[in-house]
Amino acid sequence: MRPVAIQALLPPDNMGYHISVGAPSLGATPSAGAAGIVRSFLSRVGRFVLAVFQVTGETTSLMLDTIGCLGRAAVSPRLTIRQMAHIGVDSLALVIVTVGFSGMVLSLYTSVELIQLGAQKYVGGLVGLSVAREIAPVIAAIVVSARVGSAIAAELGTMVVTQQVEALRALATSPIEYLVVPRFVACVVMLPVLGVFANLAGIGGGYLVAVYVAGVHPTIYLDSLRVFVENLDLAVGLVKTVPFAIIISLVACHQGLYTKGGAAGVGRATTSSVVMCIMLVYVADFFLSYLLPR
Secondary structure, eight states: OOOOEEEEEOOTTOSOOEEEEEOOOOOSOHHHHHHHHHHHHHHHHHHHHHHHHHHHHHHHHHHHHHHHHHHTTOOOHHHHHHHHIIIIIHHHHHHHHHHHHHHHHHHHHHHHHHHHTTOGGGHHHHHHHHIIIIIHHHHHHHHHIIIIIHHHHHHHHHHHHTTHHHHHHHTTOOHIIIIIHHHHHHHHHHHHHHHHHHHHHHHHHHHHHHHHTSOOOHHHHHHHHHHHOOHHHHHHHHHHHHHHHHHHHHHHHHHHHTOOSHHHHHHHHHHHHHHHHHHHHHHHHHHHHHHSOO
């Protein structure tokens, strides 16, 4: 039996009821539902694209303001040295441990395989090239992103939500000059220094594993290192750390200075800072590897 819908309508004169009988409503058509899904998807994509352009524009403006302060020599030595100690010295042990063990793992696998193939004379060169060009600069940048980038975003974000940044403006002090420039300069100076120690840790860790675990003769390892690893390879790795430092400092400062929403906003800014820094470091690493001499 076909179902029917009965609707009682009250007439204007209130004298009685009118009964109408008809088929029930079947709701939105499938095409209307699909159109709604498409609209929702396009709306999400549009909001994401607008957010990307907004963050890019804000970060570019922050970079230009920072360069302007550097052009005027508006740099506080005291604040910069303090940030250099925080970014460089306090991160040194963590960089040495992470890069050192990364070099050891690489050496362990390559040594075993190359010894089986009778090509142990390539172990030192392979480990040295990998550490100098990729492992040392990238891992050092990731460590700084996780440790320093999150700290900068959290510190500046807390200053924003507690209106300390507004207090600086009220005192005619530029937040860019006082907060961003020292962190920018310290990061650009200290990340290459960390890269030097990362190279020593990675290559040294690879030497220890290759010689004392895999059984490669020390002379063979060192000769391979001298033959295959040139000064250019070390220079390329250190050059990479400069763009990485610029990315980390600007992204972390941007996320902190544009924090909204109180304590929860500080947490979101910290998370976004770490995620964006690590992602952009890997993206920049590809383009730098493509552009720099190989």
